Amino acid sequence: MDKNISSKQVLNDMISRHYAEALEAKKSGELVAWATSIVPQELLETMDIKVVYPENHAAVLGARKDAPVFLQNAENNGYSNDLCSYARVNIGYANLKESAAGNIPMPDFIFCCNNICNTVIKWYENLARELRIPMILIDTPFNHTFDVPEHSVKYIREQFNHAIGQLEQITGKKFDHDRLKEVMKISTETARLWKKATALAAAQPSPFNGFDLFNYMAVIVCMRGKQEGLDLFKFWAEELQEKIDCGEGPWKDQPEKYRVMWDGIACWPHLADTSKILRKNGINLITSTYPDSWTIVYDSDDLDAMARAYSSNYANRNLAYGTGNIVQIVKDFSLDGIIYHSNRSCKLMDFRQYEVQRQVHEQTGVASVIFDGDQTDPGAFSLAQYETRIQALMEMMEQRRNERLSRR
Amino acid sequence: MNRIDKIISALEEAANHPAKAVKASMKETGKKAVGCFPYYTPDEIIYAAGLLPVGLWGGQTDIKLADKYLQSFCCSIMRINVEQGIKGMYDFLSAVIIPAYCDTLKCICDNWHVAVPQTYLIPMVYPQHRKIASGMAYLIDEYKRVQKELETIAGKKITEKDLEDSIALYEDYRETMRHFTAIVSKYSKTLNAKTRHLIIKAAYFMDKRLYTIKIKELMEELKRLPEEKLDxxxxxxxxxxxxxxxxxxxxxxxxxxxxxxxxxxxxxxxxxxxxxxxxxxxxxxxxxxxxxxxxxxxxxxxxxxxxxxxxxxxxxxxxxxxxxxxxxxxxxxxxxxxxxxxxxxxxxxxxxxxxxxxxxxxxxxxxxxxxxxxxxxxxxxxxxxx
Incomplete structure (x- = not known):
């Protein structure tokens, strides 16, 4: 890779190309799939199918402030404002098919995995019905136990075979199992490098520039099975390591004063506001539960391992796992605080958040606040409330720091 | 009060006072009770274990304690169930089964362990791919796991015959209820919207065998009446x-x-x-x-x-x-x-x-x-x- 350009530039180019190529592919008659964000993309990559991720697209429209027109369209068609705003933006987009903020090709089929939530099943059912296209579903039963039970692994693995059959039927092509092994190798390596790069935020000061995580996430979502995704994270990790070696923090003009984790999805329409207020206070957002969510690493190259990996993400695991995961993050990244986003769109995250916050606090004493917002619906967020909560977080972090200093 | 009114009022009484009705059923049958969250639970297995399946679909309790766990935009049935659990209103149940059909139910399972530790939880997942062989196999494995838990609670092994008998009873119940809902239009005054609802709801708090007998009796009695004009x-x-x-x-x-x-x-x-x-x-x-x-x-x-x-x-x-x-x-x-x-x-x-x-x-x-x-x-x- 050309070292005169930054990994951020490579990232931006890659994302633009990702969307441009998908649109081009559609024009030339290639099949396009829409897929959920932690889908076993290995199966699609093996079949060389162009995939776009509606969640990522909705986030882009949200960040570029073009979500409201699609939200309105969904509402006009009977979609309750209570529903996930990614779903509403995407369903609105599937209807209007045009956004100044960026377009995606319409799908020939959709590929859904409910390891992130059951909401995606309903959302994709509706797409399948409205667009009259086939739907492939990988159902990953929610893990009440800490680990993935064996009968779940068996069920998921057999669904992979079922999905392969559906893919062969849709594409008219034979599935190449050797190619799958290659894709699995690249995917797991990409995931490892993603984990490695994001783990570098543990350095003090952290080389991360605040909200970088949310930007790079696009590639781990969209290009996990591709060599270029792997290369990017390698490059990013090198870049971060260089910054660490030089003792460089997140910002050139001010030091990193506090280190925090963000729980939940970003408030895309208010990205600038939410990050500015943190920066103003010297608060560096260095991690979230995302690095682990896309660390889809298998212990062997078979479908059982893949089944286990795809059911093992944070959102599909029980409270004990979720809490333990954050407690570990607090320790590994030497966090001063946690910002919990009570995201009006995400009931699965919200309805455990109060208890997670309590348990993490009991186990670590880390300062934290919860604020109300939404991933793409601009209306659910109040800047005044956010500012007040961050102010409260500052005071708690300050107090805790003073207490620790006085104990020394 | 005539016979029809008596049957209806007994069923309405059960529907309007669930805890009282369940406790009466427990006393009458000598069975322990297991709470069943919405939407589908393996009631036949519970019944086969000699236990009483009881429906938990919220209620009219004010929500205060559940706010510690759930935001206000959580569905009212689940907030009320958690509230009632914390308040100890389910303490007389030997266990509750919570199936994770939606994201909210997944979270309720997780919160239940902490919020209502005194009421034993059997979490369950139904497959979404319910029509393909692997989904069926998964569900049967889940049933077997839950069956073991229920056997422990009941202190007895459930035989294939127990299950078949229970299924036969539930089939009878279901068929009876289909007949019942079908005759509503012929007796639209007696079975007005509210009465109809309460009669159906009573099933959640009574032994299914005894409940089904009651519904059959009610229908027999109704058939003796002239049909009511639906206006x-x-x-x-x-x-x-x-x-x-x-x-x-x-x-x-x-x-x-x-x-x-x-x-x-x-x-x-x-x-x-x-x-x-x-x-x-x-x-x-x-x-x-x-x-x-x-x-x-x-x-x-x-x-x-x-x-x-x-x-x-x-x-x-x-x-x-x-x-x-x-x-x-x-x-x-x-x-x-x-x-x-x-x-x-x-x-x-x-x-x-x-x-x-x-x-x-x-x-x-x-x-x-x-x-x-x-x-x-x-x-x-x-x-x-x-």
């Missing part, structure tokens, strides 16, 4: 459930008769039979596989709308009433799809957003009244109150 409005009602009292009273006041329902709390529990082939657990798994038109079960063909249209046609209904449980995402996602189909079919539709605990039913009452008037006027041109 109200015939509707099909859909949603999770149709409560509160104020809501039901408004239906009765406006002479709206529930000629059929697609409520998760009512007909979705008994409209689908088990298949005759297979082992007992396979037969139970087939019932989930064959069940259609429920927002909680994966259906890429979205048959919900056609099912509602068919119910309207078969029962010569005047319209559809949607009791949309506020914050219920699966139901909210189905709505835009079936709305379009129902509109295309020219069927009048009334959309009501409900919560189990409604501060004021005034708005709902007004809308029910407007809809009733609109149907009476026969204006089909603009036929949706949405």
């Amino acid at each position: 109200g409005i015939k509707v099909v009602v859909t949603g999770i459930l149709a409560e509160t009292d104020a809501l039901l009273d408004a239906f009765v006041q406006n002479r709206m008769v529930f000629v059929a329902d697609d409520l998760a709390h009512e007909s979705r529990q008994f409209r689908t039979s088990v298949r005759s082939e297979g082992t007992a657990l396979e037969r139970l798994a087939y019932r989930i596989a064959d069940h259609e038109g429920c927002s909680l079960l994966y259906d890429e063909e979205k048959k919900h709308g056609q099912l509602l249209i068919d119910l309207v046609r078969e029962n010569h209904a005047d319209g559809i009433v949607i009791c949309m449980m506020k914050f219920c995402n699966p139901e909210e996602f189905d709505y835009p799809i079936y709305k379009k189909e129902i509109e295309a079919a020219g069927i009048p539709m009334l959309y009501l957003e409900i919560e189990q605990k409604m501060d004021s039913a005034e708005q709902v009452r007004t809308r029910i009244q407007s809809f009733a008037e609109m149907i009476k006027l026969g204006s089909s041109s603009k036929s949706t109150i949405g």
Whole structure:
């Protein structure tokens, strides 16, 4: 890779190309799939199918402030404002098919995995019905136990075979199992490098520039099975390591004063506001539960391992796992605080958040606040409330720091 | 009081006072009770263990303690269940089964361990790929796991014969309930919307064998009566459930008769039979596989709308009433799809957003009244109150 350009530039180019190529592919008659964000993309990559991720697209429209027109369209068609705003933006987009903020090709089929939530099943059912296209579903039963039970692994693995059959039927092509092994190798390596790069935020000061995580996430979502995704994270990790070696923090003009984790999805329409207020206070957002969510690493190259990996993400695991995961993050990244986003769109995250916050606090004493917002619906967020909560977080972090200093 | 009134009032009493009814059933049968969260639980296995399955579909309790765990935009049934659990109202149950059909239910399972540690939880997952072999196999494995838990609680092994007997009883119950809901239009005054609801609801708090006998007796008695002239409005009602009292009273006041329902709390529990082939657990798994038109079960063909249209046609209904449980995402996602189909079919539709605990039913009452008037006027041109 050309070292005169930054990994951020490579990232931006890659994302633009990702969307441009998908649109081009559609024009030339290639099949396009829409897929959920932690889908076993290995199966699609093996079949060389162009995939776009509606969640990522909705986030882009949200960040570029073009979500409201699609939200309105969904509402006009009977979609309750209570529903996930990614779903509403995407369903609105599937209807209007045009956004100044960026377009995606319409799908020939959709590929859904409910390891992130059951909401995606309903959302994709509706797409399948409205667009009259086939739907492939990988159902990953929610893990009440800490680990993935064996009968779940068996069920998921057999669904992979079922999905392969559906893919062969849709594409008219034979599935190449050797190619799958290659894709699995690249995917797991990409995931490892993603984990490695994001783990570098543990350095003090952290080389991360605040909200970088949310930007790079696009590639781990969209290009996990591709060599270029792997290369990017390698490059990013090198870049971060260089910054660490030089003792460089997140910002050139001010030091990193506090280190925090963000729980939940970003408030895309208010990205600038939410990050500015943190920066103003010297608060560096260095991690979230995302690095682990896309660390889809298998212990062997078979479908059982893949089944286990795809059911093992944070959102599909029980409270004990979720809490333990954050407690570990607090320790590994030497966090001063946690910002919990009570995201009006995400009931699965919200309805455990109060208890997670309590348990993490009991186990670590880390300062934290919860604020109300939404991933793409601009209306659910109040800047005044956010500012007040961050102010409260500052005071708690300050107090805790003073207490620790006085104990020394 | 005549015999019919006596039976009905006993069932209404059970529906209106669940805890009392369950405790009476426990005493009468000598059984321990197991709470069953919405929407489908393996009641046949519970019954086969010699235990009493009890439905937990919220109630009328004020929400305070549950706010420690759940934001206000969580569905009222689940907030109330957690509230009642924390308050110790379920302490007399030997366990509760919480199936993770939706994201909210997943979270309720997790919170339950912490919030209601005194009431033993058996979490369960039903497969969404319920029609393919691997999904069926997964469900049977889940049934086996739950069966073991129930055997421990009951202190006895469940035999294949126990399961078959229990399934036969439940099939009888389901068939009886289908007959019952079918005769409502013939006795629309006696079985008005509220009474009908309470009679069906009572099943959740009584032993199914004894309950089924009561319903059969009621129907025998009704058959001796002359049929009642139906001069109200015939509707099909859909949603999770149709409560509160104020809501039901408004239906009765406006002479709206529930000629059929697609409520998760009512007909979705008994409209689908088990298949005759297979082992007992396979037969139970087939019932989930064959069940259609429920927002909680994966259906890429979205048959919900056609099912509602068919119910309207078969029962010569005047319209559809949607009791949309506020914050219920699966139901909210189905709505835009079936709305379009129902509109295309020219069927009048009334959309009501409900919560189990409604501060004021005034708005709902007004809308029910407007809809009733609109149907009476026969204006089909603009036929949706949405």
